[in-house]
Amino acid sequence: xxxxxxxxxxxxxxxxxxxxxxxxxxxxxxxxxxxxxxxxxxxxxxxxxxxxxxxxxxxxxxxxxxxxxxxxxxxxxxxxxxxxxxxxxxxxxxxxxxxxxxxxxxxxxxxxxxxxxxxxxxxxxxxxxxxxxxxxxxxxxxxxxxxxxxxxxxxxxxxxxxxxxxxxxxxxxxxxxxxxxxxxxxxxxxxxxxxxxxxxxxxxxxxxxxxxxxxxxxxxxxxxxxxxxxxxxxxxxxxxxxxxxxxxxxxxxxxxxxxxxxxxxxxxxxxxxxxxxxxxxxxxxxxxxxxxxxxxxxxxxxxxxxxxxxxxxxxxxxxxxxxxxxxxxxxxxxxxxxxxxxxxxxxxxxxxxxxxxxxxxxxxxxxxxxxxxxxxxxxxxxxxxxxxxxxxxxxxxxxxxxxxxxxxxxxxxxxxxxxxxxxxxxxxxxx
Numbered sequence: 001x002x003x004x005x006x007x008x009x010x011x012x013x014x015x016x017x018x019x020x021x022x023x024x025x026x027x028x029x030x031x032x033x034x035x036x037x038x039x040x041x042x043x044x045x046x047x048x049x050x051x052x053x054x055x056x057x058x059x060x061x062x063x064x065x066x067x068x069x070x071x072x073x074x075x076x077x078x079x080x081x082x083x084x085x086x087x088x089x090x091x092x093x094x095x096x097x098x099x100x101x102x103x104x105x106x107x108x109x110x111x112x113x114x115x116x117x118x119x120x121x122x123x124x125x126x127x128x129x130x131x132x133x134x135x136x137x138x139x140x141x142x143x144x145x146x147x148x149x150x151x152x153x154x155x156x157x158x159x160x161x162x163x164x165x166x167x168x169x170x171x172x173x174x175x176x177x178x179x180x181x182x183x184x185x186x187x188x189x190x191x192x193x194x195x196x197x198x199x200x201x202x203x204x205x206x207x208x209x210x211x212x213x214x215x216x217x218x219x220x221x222x223x224x225x226x227x228x229x230x231x232x233x234x235x236x237x238x239x240x241x242x243x244x245x246x247x248x249x250x251x252x253x254x255x256x257x258x259x260x261x262x263x264x265x266x267x268x269x270x271x272x273x274x275x276x277x278x279x280x281x282x283x284x285x286x287x288x289x290x291x292x293x294x295x296x297x298x299x300x301x302x303x304x305x306x307x308x309x310x311x312x313x314x315x316x317x318x319x320x321x322x323x324x325x326x327x328x329x330x331x332x333x334x335x336x337x338x339x340x341x342x343x344x345x346x347x348x349x350x351x352x353x354x355x356x357x358x359x360x361x362x363x364x365x366x367x368x369x370x371x372x373x374x375x376x377x378x379x380x381x382x383x384x385x386x387x388x389x390x391x392x393x394x395x396x397x398x399x400x401x402x403x404x405x406x407x408x409x410x411x412x413x414x415x416x417x418x419x420x421x422x423x424x425x426x427x428x429x430x431x
Contacts, residue, residue, distance in 0.1 A: 044307045049347040051300030052404060056351025057358060059293045059400045060392075064359035066286040067396070068389025073282065074248065076212050077275060079145035080220070083248045084255035084270040085114075086262070087240035095238045098262065107246050107254050112139035113238040115228040120186040121167070121221065123175040130171065130221045132185065134228025134238075143244040146210050146222070152179050153208020160226040164207035168217030172209045181206045185221075187231065202231050294403065300347065301407040304340050308415030312336065312422070319422045329420035336416035337409070344408020352401050359392045 086098060095113040102111045115134030120127050137155035141147045147155050151169060158164050165183065167175075177183055187200040204223065211217055229235060243258075245251050248271065255268035312319070319332055358365070366388045370376055 044303065044310065045343055048300050048303035048307055049343050049350075051303060052297060052344060052347025052408065053351040053354065055293065055296030055300055056348055056400055056404050057355040058296065059290065060352065060355030060397055061358045061362060061390075062289055062293060063286065063396050063400070064390045064392045065362060065388060066282070066289065067391040067393055070279070070282050070286070071391050072389050073279065075145070077216070077278075078248055078271055080212055080216050081271060081275060082143070082242040083245045084243045084251040084268055085240045086243065086255065086259055086266055086268055088266055090265070091234070091237040092240060092266075093237045095241055098241050098266075101262070102241060102243055102258050105254065105258060107250050108258075109244045109246055110139075110142035111244070112136060112143045112242050113225065114240060114242050115225055115232060115234060116239050117187065117228070117232050119188065121165075121171070121175065122184045122186060123177055123181070126175050127186075128171060128174055128218070130167075130219055132228065133220065133222050134225040134232075135222055136225050140222070143242050146212065149210050149212045151209045151211050155208075155222070157207040158222065158224040160224050162224075163202065163204050163227050164224065165204040166208040166210060166222040167206060168220055169209055169211035170218035171221070172206070174218070177206050179206050179208060185231070200231070297404050297407060301344070301411040304343055304408055304411040305415060307343070308336050308340050308412060309418070311339065312415050312419045315419075316422055319419055323422070332420040332422070333416040336419050337412045340412030340415070341409055344405060344411070348401055348404040348408065351404065352397060355400075356392060356397065359390050362390045363388050 086102060092098065092113075099111050099113065102108055113136060115132075117132045117134075119130060119132050121130050122128075135155075135158070137158050141155055150166075153166065155166070158166065165185070167177075167183075172178060175183060182203055182205055185202050185204055187202075189200045223231075225238065229237070243251070243255060245254060251270040252272050255270045259266050259268035322332065
């Protein structure tokens with residue numbers, strides 16, 4: 001009875017839709033629906049579709065989270081450290097002229113002089129190594145994001161001659177100090193006094209505390225450039241000029257171009273030489289995670305192959321009837337390509353939809369889970385962020401969806417080719 005219904009359906013489709021060339025697509029879509037005697041094949045088809053959905057969804061979500069980490073690193077760390085600096089081989093005493101020249105470059109947003117030194121900060125027996133940055137507050141605000149991350153105080157609280165200091169939130173907790181407290185800065189240089197040789201010491205007053213959520217909170221300190229020049233004994237010289245670019249990826253080329261346009265007394269250092277390894281590691285991790293997760297999509301595509309091979313074996317009689325009624329090998333291939341493509345397209349579309357929704361709301365979902373479980377996945381004392389960042393990029397979505405569709409279509413070719421090679425006489429011999 002089932003075979004008679006199948007023959008009647010095939011006959012109706014072939015004679016009613018052949019002129020429109022639609023019968024291969026209609027038959028292929030019909031084969032995707034479950035029958036009483038091939039529930040197992042339909043179950044395998046469902047598993048293949050679910051695997052495609054999960055693979056595409058995870059790929060979009062995980063790559064969006066990796067993009068979010070990359071964005072946070074660029075915003076926070078490269079917002080604090082220089083995109084590039086112009087340094088002298090000896091001393092830069094004409095920094096105002098250098099500043100005016102570099103800011104004239106069309107790709108440079110702003111520039112600021114700085115004095116830099118390594119030292120230690122002590123208070124109540126607690127000692128911590130730090131980097132001392134001598135800055136001009138009005139200039140630093142143009143090249144750094146630190147003004148937007150001040151917990152207490154402002155950059156303008158650094159006044160020349162007052163020997164004020166701004167420290168990170170982690171360092172403030174380690175030293176147990178706050179605004180108004182005194183700390184001692186120790187420089188690794190000896191001073192000769194009548195009582196002997198002593199390290200150079202200077203008392204500073206804490207003027208503010210910043211928090212950018214990175215390791216810089218424990219190691220970076222800011223003082224006024226005039227005070228730094230007095231402590232380090234540079235007089236009217238600076239260590240270099242810091243540059244902020246319109247596009248940080250232009251920093252290597254632009255900084256070298258600027259340095260070569262000055263004279264041989266200057267050279268450039270850009271962020272790719274100081275922090276490039278960190279971002280290269282993140283890019284490598286993103287690539288490797290993407291390739292590993294793509295295996296899930298590939299496995300789903302292989303399931304499509306096994307599903308179609310079983311369908312071809314199950315439908316040999318139907319294929320033979322179609323061939324005897326005049327169906328070409330190409331039409332037979334189209335039937336099974338449509339069936340496999342249906343699984344791939346539905347799986348890819350649903351996976352893309354769920355992946356986009358999850359990527360756009362992953363931060364809120366993680367916060368909800370943390371609230372329910374009463375635990376915190378990202379401790380701000382350990383990581384530089386406290387929530388899971390996510391940045392959905394249309395290019396990544398397009399690449400993932402396109403690759404998934406391509407794999408699912410390629411998976412249909414071999415089973416469809418096998419179906420087109422079925423010989424009607426042999427297939428109907430025992431029917």
